[in-house]
Amino acid sequence: MRRALDEARAAAADGEIPVGAVVLDGSGTVIGTGRNDRERSADPTGHAEIVAMRAAARARGEWRLSGCTLVVTLEPCTMCAGASVQARVDRVVYGAVDPKAGAVGSLWDVVRDRRLNHRPEVLAGVLAAECGALLSEFFVHRRVR
Numbered sequence: 001m002r003r004a005l006d007e008a009r010a011a012a013a014d015g016e017i018p019v020g021a022v023v024l025d026g027s028g029t030v031i032g033t034g035r036n037d038r039e040r041s042a043d044p045t046g047h048a049e050i051v052a053m054r055a056a057a058r059a060r061g062e063w064r065l066s067g068c069t070l071v072v073t074l075e076p077c078t079m080c081a082g083a084s085v086q087a088r089v090d091r092v093v094y095g096a097v098d099p100k101a102g103a104v105g106s107l108w109d110v111v112r113d114r115r116l117n118h119r120p121e122v123l124a125g126v127l128a129a130e131c132g133a134l135l136s137e138f139f140v141h142r143r144v145r
């Protein structure tokens, strides 16, 4: 989560909403990192989790991320939760909850929907205060400007 927080800080420095993510393989090695880059990339799918999972899949040379853990500073949205299921990650770990758009327990619970045949394990609230503070600071700062 510390690595994901570094990514989130880098996103903020670029004027992007500070969300960061990393993908770890089964041995705990980081195989993909990502930060929110929607503004820079002008890509509606440019969320930290998508960027990190793309990098991890590229590193592995396959779309399946079985055995991997996705770590992200903010609860994934429906798109990213769906992508984590599609990528077959074993585990989703997140920091701050997102009561407005979260799809891993808040508004929806996409990854634990029993109708899907792959359901990643979830660990929520890791360094939640720190992850959330980064977001609130960013938005306060943006409103002031």
Ligand SMILES: [Zn+2]
Pocket (backbone or CB within 6 Å): 047, 049, 076, 077, 078, 079, 080, 081
């Ligand atoms: Zn997302």
